[in-house]
Amino acid sequence: MLPEFKCVVPRSIKEALTLLSENECKVIAGGTDLLIELQHQDIAALLVDVTKIPELMWGPEDRPFLISPLYTHGFVAGSAMIKDTFPSFALACSKVGSPQIRNMGTVGGNIGNASPAADSIPPLMIYDARVRLISSSQERELPLEELLVDAYKTQIRKDEVIASVSITPLPNYRQGYKRLTIREALALSRLSVAYAIKEEGKRWLDVRIAIGSATPVCIRARELEEALSGELKDLDLLNQAIEQTILRIESQVNVRESHRFKLPILRNLLREILWGGAWE
Amino acid sequence: MGWSMGVGKGIERIDALQKVLGNCLFAGDIRMEGMLFGVVVRSNRPHAKILEIDDKAAWEVPGLVKIITHKEIPGRNRFGVLRKDQPYLAEGYVRYLGEPILLVVAQDERSARRAAKRIKVVYQDLPIISDPQEARMGTPLRDGGNLLTQKRLIKGNWDKGFEDSDVIVEHHYVTHFLDHAFLECEAGVGYMEEEGQIVIISSTQNIHYKQKEVAALLNMPESKIRVIQATTGGGFGGKLDVTVEGYVALGVFHTKRPVMVRYTREESMLSNTKRHPLSIWYKSGAKRDGALTRVQVRIVGDTGAYASYGEVVAQRACVHATGPYEIPNCYVESLMYYTNNPVAGAMRGFGVPQMAFAHESQMDELAQLLGMDPLEIRLKNCLRKGSSTATGQRLDHSVGFEDTLKAIEPYWRERDFNKNTGHGLGSMYYGIGNTGVPNPSACFLTLRPDGLIGFHLGACEIGQGSDTVLMQILLEALGVEGKSVVLVRGDTEASMDAGSTSASRQTYITGRAAFEAALKLKGYLEQKGFYKGRDLKEIYQEASTEGMLRFDGFFDPPTTPLDPNTGQGIPYATYAFATHMSQVEVDTSTFRCRVRKVIAAHDVGTVINPVTTKGQIYGGIAMGIGLALMEEYVPQRTKNLNQYFIPTAMDMPEVKVILVEDPEPTGPFGAKGVGEPALIPQAASICNAIKDATGFRPFELPCNFERLCLLGEKERAIGSQK
16 A cells, blocks of 8 residues: 655746755656555655656657657557657557556656666667756766666666657668567566667668666667678578677576576577568 | 346346446445454464564554454464364464464554554574475474375276276376456455444355354354355455455454455465465376276375365365266376465366366377377267266266367367467366265245345355346246346345355356245245236235245255265266367467467356356456466465466457357256356367477466477477487
8 A cells, every 4th residue: 555645746847856956755757666666665755746847748749859758658659750760669668568557657757767677768779869867956968778777776866857868760770679478468578679670682781689678777789789780691690699699698697597588589589580580 | 127037048247237337335445434444464484483573663653453463362263164274363373474463453544554564573484395295205384294185086997007008198287376366355344233243244255154254263153243245356266265354353343343354465465375286197098099098197286384175176186187088997196285385275176277287288198199189089088978987977967078079170170270370179077066065055035025026145246147147047937027036145144055156056056046946936926826917015915924925945966975085976966068279379489379269168058148158258268378378376476466467358369159058957947057167178278279389288387488488498409319
């Protein structure tokens, strides 16, 4: 059962930042993770609900490559413009939880919570997402990959909020998102892969792969990307590159029980994605 | 509600409108003036001595009213369906994680939970037994050792070897703990009447049993305890044992005020009984033509910390071990051990879904060795009229198993052989009612001054539709319209004991009791000219002077106890039969399985209501998908539904139900039951379909992508060695 708690709903960014700098608070941006966490606590910190701040609200038609932290997963999944420009991102958001969770949970909340299984993070990574953070004293921008420190840990300070996320479109790339779940809906990803691949004939021109739920922090598979980008498609090369990524994952986790199945499945998924679905 | 409510009509459920309108009160929705809230403080150790309990900090919470320990229990601090072995509140010793220690009663839920959290319990940990194999060899957890029960079933020349068999298949099957995950968590409210009677309104599957247990707990006569069933949101066996009722009763007894106890999902998952994990060693032999020669089965089960329904599950698993086949020789041994795991109890099918997974896998393996079609081997061996079951019971009537196979046959013959898609069959038989023991049901009808007929029913409607079906039986038997009957249900004060809503027994047993009561009343009404148009109010006047206001119905299915050495006997008066065919698609990259289509053929006897019967089967299929592919309760790890996956609507396949009706002469209008049969063959058919699709067979449930991937990797490793 939820403890009693206070929640303030600031109507301007200034009000929000002042609150955050002067009090012990927690930002709430949808609450689909936070409220569950709160259930197990006796006393809650002051919540600052950022979802009514006008400065954080805009539409994709206003700033097409700048994602508002207040976009809900449902909004992203349904926006024709985002689906068109960032299909992997839109697809991933359409897979989150259930309609209720998608309509409450936000992109900013998903990043701030930094779950290893966050669905929006791997696709944002392949679009080279940069996160702008503001506080009452400063403003800074970090690549999403740097922002995420560990499972549920980010570089976001207690007095900062996410102001925007900028991403770069990848026209003429084959893009998508695959996730593995125990059931069809209402389930966290056990493994996820966001991809954008530019190909020409038998050559990979540019390969971008981000993997979720395999490591404490979602990762870009840089070694695999570098090994394949610009190369002629070759199964041995592909398998070698995949093994490098697997090795890196193994080095980052003390191969948990779950990796006994995750790694073989990841191999299969990467082969399927990179071989253009023709893998046998 | 007209005459058209009779048998065989797919009428709307009589509780549907009020439920849809939100007018039905679940126990957790009840509010009473001055109502307190009780929270159970539970052990956070699986096995420990309690050295000290410090409640000082709890008393700092404003609103705390009372802390109740086992010392404040006026009567028997033990409950249990067969053995009274489970304490309501621990007596210095806990045997499982979540075992109740204290009851905290406060002004409101928040204060009660806050106070409960502040209670410090000092434990001395004891070694844990977490597996029945350890239990067999390890330190006894109680006097008399860790073996709860041992059941045996022997038939024919069971002690001969498998020399008479041309092919032998031997495998080991493993299943895990499962949670019922009913929508409504356990809840109850109680209060004290002025005359000192204690009334409990709870979410339950059996009011009369709860009445007896609470009376013993409080050391009060049963007449002083009244149990009323609130609208109940699912049970599946999880609301058969005493859940909140004992705590509600203790709270009311000590405070003399209304008390509510309502579990959160975490409390429910921690404390409720689970499906028994069974470890099954199964050896089957057959002749070259597919005729089964013998089976040898050893079942080892984990009943957790207390007995609950452990003996029932051991017995049922034993009796149903052979599946719905005629096997001349068999040896089945079923053992059930105590451990420090959660208490395993009743859950839809009492061990038979686990057994079906094993015997149906065996049938397909035999078929494969023999080069036979899986349907052919089932047709070859199926129980028919005149067959003898494993317990030596001759089946003379209502044996529609072959009909279910024949109903599936056209779909089986025309199945498409797509890549990565497999098809599997699963068959089952299931004894309706309790095993080899009397399990009567009684109900009564009254003539009322308002000119209506009162239908007094002790059977608990838990969402499955028994109220509707029993009403249909009554109306058909009585030849009256629905508007003439008032249903008075789920109140120990106003009904007779109908037995539990379990073992798929209410339609068959209580239905027959209702039928019997209706015949008596009908005879009287005929005599009084009711069917020639006389008014019921008038008849009531005469009946009251004649003392003819109440008409009782009773039925106890004819069974015999099983021989304790051989397991032979007539454990059930009748059996339901079913065959499911599942189409499963396996993603070769991720090993994720999706059930795409299910054809389910059931012999339920006469169908009373085709719509609710199909509803049961759809639900059984959903639950079977959970059992086969998703659901797994890991003791000490699984805490909530975000870790325990039940299928959602998105996981449902296309389902076609075929109802095969082979009437049961002892049933009301020929009806049997469907509650558990709906589930039992489903997981088995999925596993056979997975084998068909991938070439490798799951031996452990649930067969999620993790297990299937590891199985695939293993098979590949073996393949590459060859």
